[in-house]
Amino acid sequence: xxxxPRQLVNLLASVLLACSLAGCASINxxxxxxMGDYVxxxxxxxxxxxxxRPGTAKYDEYMKERERLRQLPADQRGDQPATSSSSSSSxxxxxxxxxxxxxxxxxx
Numbered sequence: 001x002x003x004x005p006r007q008l009v010n011l012l013a014s015v016l017l018a019c020s021l022a023g024c025a026s027i028n029x030x031x032x033x034x035m036g037d038y039v040x041x042x043x044x045x046x047x048x049x050x051x052x053r054p055g056t057a058k059y060d061e062y063m064k065e066r067e068r069l070r071q072l073p074a075d076q077r078g079d080q081p082a083t084s085s086s087s088s089s090s091x092x093x094x095x096x097x098x099x100x101x102x103x104x105x106x107x108x
Contacts, residue, residue, distance in 0.1 A: 037053075
């Protein structure tokens, strides 16, 4: 069976395409876990306040700090944002009756 030069070129191109596709698949598998850290937030990456990845030294420090803050009484935690219930209960509406919270979404 004879092969024409055109068939040989097509076969070579197909083999080259298949090998490059297989190479991309193995590279993407290994890089995808760490490349998400470098994608900007506007492009779908991690937000700036995301905790560090497990298994790193920063993650161990982060967990120790969370545990330390958990042990503190609530009035001594400085970094926690104020909840809306504490700010709304100190207003004049709490003395007249129940507070209607229109900011909450209904539960379905």
